[in-house]
Amino acid sequence: MKYLNKLTLFAIVALLAIGANAQSELAPNQNPNFAVSRAKYMNISDSLNRWHGTTPQETYKAIDFLVDRKEARAERRDFRRQLRSQRVGWYNSYDNYSYYPSSYRNSWGNQNYNYNNYGRYRRNNSFYVNPWGLGYWWR
């Protein structure tokens, strides 16, 4: 009985040793440093593989005359809408009964025709200003 127990123990140890050896044994022509790469990718495989089967969207904006024109129109329309809603605020404020915001007026309460003072709502220098000094704010 004692002999049988020793034999069983020996068989288990031998099997474990063979298993461990099989794990560390290199396949033919395998890089001996493979474990470095394996350790690196074992840690990140989950985050990389989660999106398998999906379509990552890395789109770009193509140059298209009609699309660009449509976008420019929408932008202008949006800007005018914002300007209209701003004007409502200017009308309703107690400290300012002017059609124009305070930044448009000089210290005497008149509208300031200085080209450089069209501040917040200016897109470029020529957009609001004409040679007669009146802003094209309605456009």
Place this chain on the structure above:
Amino acid sequence: MPFAGILLFTNCSHKVTRIDPSEQVDLSGRWNNTDSRFVAEDMTKNILGANWLTDHMASKNGQRPTVIVGFVTNKSHEHIEAETFVKDVENSFVTTQKVRLVQGGKKREELRAEKADQQTNSSASSMKKFGLEQGADFILQGSINSIVDSQKRKKVVYYQVNLELTNIETNEVVWIGEKKIAKYVKN
């Protein structure tokens, strides 16, 4: 009463008609179901008729290859979902039974989560074991590219869809499928 008439008229103007999915209807010139179908038909036909399949079976004693689907990156100027044509390719793998297909991505995570749930909730005889998944031999990846050339109201849009099959162990690309689509759009 006239207002009701106007409402009735506007309601009648909206019309929906069922059409055959294989019918070609081009409205805007953008990527549509016809383009997806063309890509699917071409890729399906090519991938199952290429040498990689017979080569693999010859080297593995007639065993069918196992494929997993990876990323198909859309690098075009439009939003395109590759799943519409990749699913057709997957479908051909399953229906022809020439290629074994394994789940990847979120679906695989869901499967593992279900398996984990079974470890504590299922009966011992019906519980599925971890560590018995079929490992893929090849991964299917791809890309969608486009070139747009426009002049005022005229436009030429070119799409190039590539699918690649790569041996996971050796990184060797064993098959590349390509579909080119060009459209001339005049507004």
